[in-house]
Amino acid sequence: MTIEKGDFIRVSYSGKTDEGRVFDTTEEDVAKANSIYNEKGKYGGDVVIVGAKHTIAGLDEDFVGKEVGYTGSVTIPPEKAFGHRNPELIESIPATKFTQRVQVGMPVEVDGRPGVVIRAIGRMVQVDFNRFLAGQTVTYDYEIKEKIEDDEGKVKGLIGLYVGKDLPVQLNDGTATVEIEPEMTYSQRWLMSKRQIAREVIDNTGIKEIIYIEKYNKEVLEPVVRDPELEVTE
Template sequence: MCTPSLLASVVPKVSDGLSEGDIVLVDFEAWTDDGELFDTTRQDLALEEGWDVDEDELRPMPILLGGERVVPGFEQALLEAEVGEESEVEVPPVDAFGKHDDNRVRLYPRSELEKRDINLQPGAQVEIEGQRGQIVQTTASRVRVDFNHPMAGKTLEYEYEVLEIIEGDQEKLEALIALDYAVSKAEDFQVTVEDGEAIVTVPDEASFDSQWFMARHRLGHDVFEHTELDGVEFRDEVTREQMEEHDHGHGPGAAQAAPQPH
């Protein structure tokens, strides 16, 4: 199991400064300049703002500094942070999700998108010709689609605290599982490390999750880049009962229809 210090209670460590390549545990909330909460690790706050989240879904998350996993302005602030101190930073669009580009807002004939069975409700997230966008306006004949990032053009305000620097190969591996796969699911993995070799027992829920297949490839790269481990063995933990439940839930041909890594 992931250690309690990683995903539950945390005791801050004294740091002489952070640098790229460090893995840190961060608690934060992020707001747009018009007062909308758009990202947070704080469960109580999310519930107060009306988010639909599962119990204990949100918690402090590991961040790989220099890994470009968060917007550049926030990452730079983390590099300059002191462990255990609460801080704030305002991040302009150029250091967040970029300026809003009017050239990425396009008009389509409504009939063309209806033929593709695309949801034309304003606010709907869609994919058209390999690009993700948002329906911003629908009329009787035309549809306006914005292919900018939803946060493009917005100034972001972060309140955050670096709780600890994650050290030790086992702790780093557990943190990377959370980072590459899902923070809320990482504690279901069992990790053991001995003589530079790690064994990761993969829970049955992840064994049938296409997102885990993709995360596993990223994880393999990150482990050798950011730990001293010489090898990692992944073991899928699947019982007869679990397999029967999975097959029953998916029906005949489920194995052939399972998503493939890409």
Template sequence: MKELPVDKGTRVTLHFALKFESGEVIDTTFDKDPASLEIGDENLPENFEAYLMGMKAGDKASYQVPPEKAFGQRNPNNVQTFKRHEFSADMVLEPGVMISFADARQQELPGVVSRVEGDEVEVDFNHPLSGRTLTFDVEVIDVEPAGQAH
């Protein structure tokens, strides 16, 4: 059973770390329980799943992931300016504050305040990791057919 490669329709148990090129860790499971996910269940962005394809239990790898395969390039159109009065009066608005908006489909859309000047509040809807090359370290612990009882 240990020879099953990662592919669509498999459940993978793995450790991963996502780091900036500087080595600063963004997220990791190496210091806690491994992650378990089904390929195609959208727990992991598709581009990251692509790096796992074909790996088997016991395999370890480290990948450099360019922005277009990670969280995309920064898009200047994703930075929008609002008026201060469009927010509730008691809301703290300062650079770095994350605000959740609802988009046209009522999906949650997080934005980060990037600038506050007078009555203008600039909000950046780019993914915080957009435009960054990331290091994706992965160690596959187990691969099994999806849908099996554990």
């Protein structure tokens, strides 16, 4: 079963730098072994649409023409990974701009832009606003676990990819109904993703409409537990 653009596939992968440092993985044991485990993360493989830019370009392109069950590696140059480094994105920022003492290697945000401190001397701090791993060649080891054929699996897969949740999905005459968890009301990740999920479902499946519903009862209302990491900020 050859993989083509537009196919929904479940893939497991681990990304490594030239030095062999694992920076991303879908495998829980690999994440723990490399100290990048996230207890809120979803492991076991991601469902992606081939050609939809759900992964970096070099990895996305390598899926095409492979078979389900394929296991291999691909080395990806910067232009098809995280881009080239731009020296102009390394800026000197007054130390007074930060509310806490900064250290080299610390992630920071300046005027809404994420960056990393690369130097701190006196009253000035140098911050690198380049994309994570910009300028580096990376290698991905991956396995194509399955091709998703049914629409329910496709909807569930995209929800899992974007928000890391396994939500109930019901299909009826071209309409997909998704029951969301009450605490997701406060999730910025969900609020930013739900429209994109609907767009990709409608554009890439036989589903014509997607409905999100919230269901409340006494059990879920007492209490509603909010995750501070998912709070919507003003």
